[in-house]
Amino acid sequence: xxRGFGRALRLRCPRCGSAGVVRxxxxxxxxxxxxxxxxxxxxxxxxxxxxxxxxxxGVFAAAFVGAMVATWPDPPWTAITIGAVILNVxxxxxxxxxxxxxxxxxEVASHQSPVTSRQSPxxxxxxLQSETPEATSFSQDAPRADD
Ligand SMILES: [Zn+2]
Numbered sequence: 001x002x003r004g005f006g007r008a009l010r011l012r013c014p015r016c017g018s019a020g021v022v023r024x025x026x027x028x029x030x031x032x033x034x035x036x037x038x039x040x041x042x043x044x045x046x047x048x049x050x051x052x053x054x055x056x057x058g059v060f061a062a063a064f065v066g067a068m069v070a071t072w073p074d075p076p077w078t079a080i081t082i083g084a085v086i087l088n089v090x091x092x093x094x095x096x097x098x099x100x101x102x103x104x105x106x107e108v109a110s111h112q113s114p115v116t117s118r119q120s121p122x123x124x125x126x127x128l129q130s131e132t133p134e135a136t137s138f139s140q141d142a143p144r145a146d147d
Contacts, residue, residue: 004105011097014105022097038104045100047107052099056092063087 004014011022018033030037039045067080 001109004109005102008101008105009098011101014101014108022101025093025097027097027100036108038100040107045103048096048099048103051103052092052095055095055099056088059091060084060087 003017007017008014012019013021013031013033013036015036016031016034018031020032021028021038027038029039064080064084067083068075
């Protein structure tokens with residue numbers, strides 16, 4: 001599980017460690033190494049958005065408190081306000097790829113969910129997506145021959 005997060009922090013596939021899953025802030029649809037489909041279903045990335053939001057809030061809170069402590073009793077409110085706006089705009093964009101790989105690492109680590117059983121009413125739409133056989137594998141570290 002920790003290895004998956006280490007891979008996520010290096011923007012590699014949390015499942016197999018392959019590089020090249022993020023290019024120019026865009027996440028590949030499938031892993032070039034293990035063919036793991038990252039977006040499991042519609043709305044899957046809402047978890048990454050949540051991670052990004054929490055991380056942004058955490059960094060903002062830490063920076064805000066840090067600026068307060070460093071400049072008390074006379075905090076430069078204008079500078080702090082400008083800094084806060086910049087941070088809250090820039091950080092989520094910069095952190096975006098990591099929020100996705102960390103979310104995938106969480107999902108891969110908690111691989112209890114049987115990803116092949118989808119009880120969604122739009123099964124005709126779902127059937128357009130190909131399920132890879134690896135999706136049912138429970139071992140994220142199984143040795144895999146390269147194609
Ligand atoms: Zn992979």
